[in-house]
Amino acid sequence: MGHFLSKVKHRWNKSKSTTDYDYQVIMFGLDHVGKTTILYKLQAMTCKKGNKAEQFMRDMKHTVPTIGFNCETITYNSKKLNVWDIGSKVSWRFYFPGATDLIYVVDSSDKERLEETKKNFYELISDKELEKVRIIILCNKQDLKGSLSPQEIIDYLDLEKNIDKTKQQWCCFGTQSSPLSLTQTVKPTPKQNDGVAQCLQWITSKPSLKTSG
Numbered sequence: 001m002g003h004f005l006s007k008v009k010h011r012w013n014k015s016k017s018t019t020d021y022d023y024q025v026i027m028f029g030l031d032h033v034g035k036t037t038i039l040y041k042l043q044a045m046t047c048k049k050g051n052k053a054e055q056f057m058r059d060m061k062h063t064v065p066t067i068g069f070n071c072e073t074i075t076y077n078s079k080k081l082n083v084w085d086i087g088s089k090v091s092w093r094f095y096f097p098g099a100t101d102l103i104y105v106v107d108s109s110d111k112e113r114l115e116e117t118k119k120n121f122y123e124l125i126s127d128k129e130l131e132k133v134r135i136i137i138l139c140n141k142q143d144l145k146g147s148l149s150p151q152e153i154i155d156y157l158d159l160e161k162n163i164d165k166t167k168q169q170w171c172c173f174g175t176q177s178s179p180l181s182l183t184q185t186v187k188p189t190p191k192q193n194d195g196v197a198q199c200l201q202w203i204t205s206k207p208s209l210k211t212s213g
C-alpha cells in the first residue's frame, strides 16, 4: 500500500506541476460499478482515430478489477482532461489537492449496496481537500432491469438537502456503459444523449484550471 500511495502521489504531483491540463478529474465509486469501463468509453468517445476507438471499445468488454489506478488524458473541444480511475480496492485516502472535478460512479441496479454507497460518498466528499471540487454523480448500469433512475438516486443520497449548490456545484446523470450495448461499428460520441457525454460537456463548459488561474 505504501508503494502504491507513493506511486499515486508522484504521478499526481507530476501532473499537477504541469500546466498541461485544463481539468484534473478523479473518479471514485464502490467496486464493480463501472469506473474503468467509463474511462474506456470516454477515450472511445474522444479519440480521433477510428481504429483506436475500436480498441477502446474492445477494452470496455474486458475490464478486470483495478489494482491501483488508471490515469488517462483525453481531449475534448480543445480542452485537456486528466482523468484518474481509482480502483476501489485501494484506500482513497490519498487526497488529491488541486482536483477540479469528482466523478462518483454508482451502480444504479445494486439496491443492496445503496447504504454503503451513501456512506462511501459522504465520507469521500467530507474531505476538506475536496470541498471545492465539482461533483458529477454518474448513475451507471441504467440498462439493467429495475435500476434506479438518477432522480431516485438523488433522493436516496439526499443530495438536494446535503449539498448546497451555491457552495459546491454538482449534477447527476444516468448512463449505461454496458459493453453489450455497443458494437464495434457504433462509436459512442460526445453528442449523444448519454450521461458520460453529458458529464464531459458539463465539465468542459466550466472555467478550467488555466482560465480560472
Ligand SMILES: Nc1nc2c(ncn2[C@@H]2O[C@H](COP(=O)(O)OP(=O)(O)OP(=O)(O)O)[C@@H](O)[C@H]2O)c(=O)[nH]1
Pocket (backbone or CB within 6 Å): 029, 030, 031, 032, 033, 034, 035, 036, 037, 038, 060, 061, 063, 064, 065, 066, 067, 086, 087, 088, 089, 140, 141, 142, 143, 144, 175, 176, 177, 178, 179
Ligand atoms: N450491464 C452493465 N454492465 C456494466 C456497465 N458498466 C460496466 N459494466 C460491467 O460491470 C463490470 C465492472 O466494470 P468495471 O469497469 O471493471 O468496474 P470498476 O468500477 O472499474 O471496478 P473496480 O476496478 O473493481 O473498482 C464489468 O463486467 C462491466 O462490463 C453498464 O452500464 N451496464
Ligand SMILES: [Mg+2]
Pocket (backbone or CB within 6 Å): 035, 036, 037, 063, 064, 065, 066, 085, 087
Ligand atoms: Mg476498475
